[in-house]
Amino acid sequence: MRFGGDHLPVWADGAGYLDPDTGEVLPTWDQALDQLDQDDQDDEAEPLHVLRFGDQMDIQSVLAGTPDADQLIQYLSKYLTKSLGDALGADDPRRKAHAERLLDALRFEPCAPTCPNWLRYGVQPKGAKAGMAPGRCKGKAHKPDHIGYAGRRVLVSRKWSNKTLTEHKQDRRTWVLEALGVEDEPVGPHRYIWRPVKPGDPELAPIGVRLLRSVHERQRWRNHMNQLQALGDGLDFSATEGRAA
Template identity: 75%
Template sequence: MAQPLAREVAEEVAKLNGVCVRPVALRRLDLVTGKAEIVDVPCGATMESKCPSCAKRNRQLRMAQCREGWHVAEEPVDSPAPATEEQRWLVEFRADMQARRDAAAIAGEDTTDWDAVLAGLDEEINDAGMRGNVVGRTTPKRVRSTRRRQDAPDLPKRKMAKTTLGRTFESPDGKVYRPSLFVTLTLPSYGKVRNGVPVDPETYDYAQAARDALHFSKLVDRFVQNLRRVAGYDVQYFASVEPQKRLAPHLHMAIRGTLPRAEIKQIAAATYHQVWWPPCDRVRFEGEHLPVWQDGVGYLDPDSGEVLPTWDQALDELDHDDAAEPLHVLRFGTQVDVKGILSGTPDADQCIRYLSKYLTKSLGETLDGQAQREHAARFVDALRYEPCSPSCPNWLRYGVQPKGAKAGMAPGRCRSKAHKPEHLGYAGRRVLVSRKWSNKTLAEHKQDRRTWVLEALGQADEPTDPLRYVWKPVPAGDANLAPLAVRLLRSVAERQRWRAYMAQLQAQADGQDHSATQQAGRAA
């Protein structure tokens, strides 16, 4: 029993060599030659707990994305590509389907099937490389007063300039500097903590901490909006969300361009987000006393049989109540760290590494010690019945039907990742990148790295016809699919051959440089 399993050793060897330990087997059929082969495709996991090799590659990719966009000196190209023939055909076909649907509605016919067809076409249009919806917003957006709260300070506002680049500074010797910022924003205190653990768990405000974590991404959006208004240009950013030791999410943000530190702190102090949701402070149904589902009607009060108000009806009631208050108001804490960064300096490299430090770990993987695990358990318990979105089943606990209600919903059983212990209430994206950051998508950054490797190996990455190959998943019991250990060892052997070849090319390049240096010395 003390002997290790051979398969586990194979996985360890794969990890040491940077090979994916959860490859996805796909059968590739070449329509030109008729040849079919099984290809192992990396799983592409971003979490180290799932696949360390893929997570490491994704982290390096994000680091390259951050580095390339932070101190660019030229405006990114913002003109969309011309429409393809396929895209034009899809839009024309959707126009025809929309006309038929409208004709059916005028004739008094049921348009359910037509709506389903149009929804499918909208998905195809997006898959074909077009953004947005052809017909725009189909339902009116709820609009609330944009007047600032009386307890929030006003912010200066500059005239917007059509640029994404920050200010430059010229030294007396004529050298031009393009500084940027590295900003860290945190949430307010919920009680005194020591080593990441509340000193008194009974007085620690877990309820506010839970709501702040659930809506943290909206607060970040508000900060970016205010930052651009004050800066007076289209500020670009690369940010990552990480957990503090006390388990509250906080933000690290690389900002292109610079502003006075006092203004950044002023913006953070004036930024807030109001959550205009129905009240959920009074519990109406719990335990065995829960709303009952009725097909075609919705959820009913188990005592009176009355239909619970839908999500839209609850919002309508909130809109008509002049004395209504937001469910929650979210703000940043007083701790704001602002650091100036210059391109190509050790500080810039250090900040890039810091931005990507925890990207391969889930928020719950940072727990250290029994006390912090107990703190996390109390935090997750506070999140259990907190609504995380309009479609959260927890709304039933407070007498409101969730948006898109269906049978089988029950409070405390939301499947959203916000309620999973490893996410600690934060359901947003871990990496936030503005659209004009590096003028490239993440897929384009990945292709750049692939092209560099292939060129170094002497294998040109020639473009191929995307319609030449047909890819299909290989069933687990396929007779032609080798055991996982065998596939891992094959990938390890291939990776070792690549590395040996790369080392050989590097040695040749070093030898040529040394020879050129000697020749220059003799010539001198």
């Protein structure tokens, strides 16, 4: 670490961040990476921290319609929506004090290439701009709910299916339209006009009404899909309606 406290790099228009003592322009993010590559070739680059995972792995496949599918999805949903900070606990004073020390340390640790904390190490963050200050990064890694973890808890879909989220949405749309017996015809780009609705617009219904409409629409879609599935299976929809609800 080169700078700390109030002794920090200063911004200069047209140049970027400068060393407050010498006036030297700090290396940009790309220049720092190039230097790191050179040090790596010279066997001089060493990581500051090394973290290794254990050997324990529990890999299970999840197939729709299997008895364990719902249980596995519920298990994943529980931990994917759980705050990482909850594990530290707030009832134990020692754990609480430890969490506070950890968050205070993480406040000044770089979390991403764009993190202002790189200025403490004499490197301009990626996309550097005026007003950056170490300890004031808004990245979620510095927040109590994440305690230093800023990555995704689940790999994006294309890592597994080689499809983007947009392509998955299109597949879902195609499946629903086929189930409804409706052709997937492209919608004209000028059929709808989208514009922001300002507060106080007389055509904007109250939030309670909008929520009820959304719930009603979802229920109507679900009932229609359940009816089509029942007909496809040769079942009486009236006998399955209560179970589907």
